[in-house]
Amino acid sequence: MSLLVVDSEKCKRDGICVAECPLRILEMKDASLPPSPVDGAEQMCIRCGHCVAVCPHGAMSLATMKSDECAPVQKDLLPRLEQVEHLMRSRRSIRTYQDKAIGREKLEKLLDIARYAPTGTNSQQVKWVVVNSREGVRNMTGMVVDLIRHMISEKHPLAESYRLPGFVKAWEAGIDLISRGAPGLVIAHAPKDYMMAQTDSTIALTFLDLAAPSFGLGTCWAGFFMIAASQWPPLQQALALPEGNACFGAMMIGYPKYKYHRIPQRNAAMVEWL
Ligand SMILES: Cc1cc2nc3c(=O)[nH]c(=O)nc-3n(C[C@H](O)[C@H](O)[C@H](O)COP(=O)(O)O)c2cc1C
Numbered sequence: 001m002s003l004l005v006v007d008s009e010k011c012k013r014d015g016i017c018v019a020e021c022p023l024r025i026l027e028m029k030d031a032s033l034p035p036s037p038v039d040g041a042e043q044m045c046i047r048c049g050h051c052v053a054v055c056p057h058g059a060m061s062l063a064t065m066k067s068d069e070c071a072p073v074q075k076d077l078l079p080r081l082e083q084v085e086h087l088m089r090s091r092r093s094i095r096t097y098q099d100k101a102i103g104r105e106k107l108e109k110l111l112d113i114a115r116y117a118p119t120g121t122n123s124q125q126v127k128w129v130v131v132n133s134r135e136g137v138r139n140m141t142g143m144v145v146d147l148i149r150h151m152i153s154e155k156h157p158l159a160e161s162y163r164l165p166g167f168v169k170a171w172e173a174g175i176d177l178i179s180r181g182a183p184g185l186v187i188a189h190a191p192k193d194y195m196m197a198q199t200d201s202t203i204a205l206t207f208l209d210l211a212a213p214s215f216g217l218g219t220c221w222a223g224f225f226m227i228a229a230s231q232w233p234p235l236q237q238a239l240a241l242p243e244g245n246a247c248f249g250a251m252m253i254g255y256p257k258y259k260y261h262r263i264p265q266r267n268a269a270m271v272e273w274l
Contacts, residue, residue: 002037002042002063003037003041003042003045003062003063004026004035004036004037004041004051004060004061004062004063005060005061005062005063005066006034006035006036006059006060006061007058007059007060007061007067008034008059010057010058010059011034011035011055011057011059011060012056012057012059013028013031013032013033013034014056015028015035016054016055016056017035017050017051017054017055017060018035020050020051020054021050021051022046022048022050023041023044023045023046024038025037025038025040025041025044025045026038026041026051034059035051035060045062046121046122046123047062047064047065047122048122049062049065049070052065052066052067052070053070053073055067087210087213088210089263090213090260090263091209091210091212091213092218092260093218093219093220093221094218094219094220094252094254094256095180095220095252096180096256096257096258097180097181097182097183097218097252097254097255097256097257098254098255098256098257099134099183100183100254100255101132101133101134101183102132102183102184102217102253102254102255104132106215106217107130107132107184107186107253109215110208110211110212110215110217111128111130111186111208113207113208113211114204114205114207114208114211115204116207117200117203117204117206117207118200118203119196119200119203119204120194120195120196120199120200123194123196123200125190125191125194125197125200126188126189126190126197126200126201126204126248127188127189127190127242127245128186128187128188128189129186129187129189129239129241130184130185130186130187131184131185131187132183132184133183133184134181134182134183136185137179137181137182137183137184137185137252138176138179138181139238140179140185140225140235140238140239141171141176141178141179141225142171143228143232143234143235143238144178144179144224144225144227144228144232144235145167145168145171145178146232146234147227147228147231147232147235148164148167148168148178148224149168150232151164152164152165152168167224178222178224178225179222179224179225179252180220180252182220182252182253182254183253183254183255184252184253184254185222185225185250185251185252185253186205186208186219186250186251186253187225187229187239187247187249187250188201188204188205188247188248188249188250189201189239189241189242189245189246189247189248190245190246190248191244191245192244192245192246193244197246197248198248198249200248201248201249202248202249204249205221205249205250205251208251209221209251212253216255217253217254217255217256218253218254218255218256219251219252219253220251220252221249221250221251222250222251222252225250225252226247226249226250229246229247229250230246230247
């Protein structure tokens with residue numbers, strides 16, 4: 001099957017797909033003919049599906065993406081500006097969780113939303129590891145604490161500036177200031193040699209963070225966990241990521257114990273207009 005399938009009866013020759021293709025690999029050789037791929041299009045196409053998505057007539061399909069199998073955009077489901085603004089301002093980093101397990105289906109749905117995050121050249125290389133039990137999170141957090149103990153013993157410069165001994169002391173007193181007793185951890189990983197691994201993983205986790213409140217869930221970036229996952233062999237062994245992949249971001253997740261009633265203030269946007 002060729003790269004593109006154009007339904008010449010539905011195609012109105014409006015040239016929208018040609019104008020919108022990010023790689024400019026479509027052309028209309030003649031205004032009376034449907035668009036066709038340029039030479040080498042098969043190799044250049046990033047399968048982003050923009051040509052399929054932008055055609056108002058449902059005339060365009062990729063071999064791997066049929067028009068009628070792509071869900072229609074439902075304008076009435078799109079949030080208004082005030083709703084988007086309120087969602088983004090009112091989401092909070094959640095550090096106090098209910099003692100309640102997260103159903104796997106809910107996490108699956110959340111990750112199913114996060115996979116629509118943009119990725120460099122649509123390469124979609126972010127993968128996930130989910131630790132979905134309080135005990136599992138606790139075990140891995142214990143490994144993070146071991147790294148912190150190691151950093152303290154090595155007199156690592158961060159040990160003092162981040163007041164790391166306090167984290168160990170709290171842990172030993174049964175208080176988890178690392179993963180905050182969360183019942184879940186979501187870890188994004190990608191190939192180490194992929195240039196956009198960090199960016200794609202961060203965006204995917206940000207999608208997850210923004211979608212979580214709609215499921216009644218809250219998240220918090222797991223900074224200490226991320227540091228440990230990038231360098232502490234026992235944690236890396238426990239994560240068992242595929243060869244060549246590394247952790248590029250992690251978040252705690254769970255049902256928030258408390259509700260937030262106000263939006264804390266933030267610095268004004270610092271912008272220079274050129
Ligand atoms: C990269 C990154 C790492 C973070 N690591 C932690 C962490 O390890 N523990 C924690 O409690 N919060 C962590 N946070 C959350 C920030 O402290 C939080 O975003 C900030 O205080 C603003 O609060 P808000 O997210 O509720 O607006 C992290 C945030 C980011 C972006």
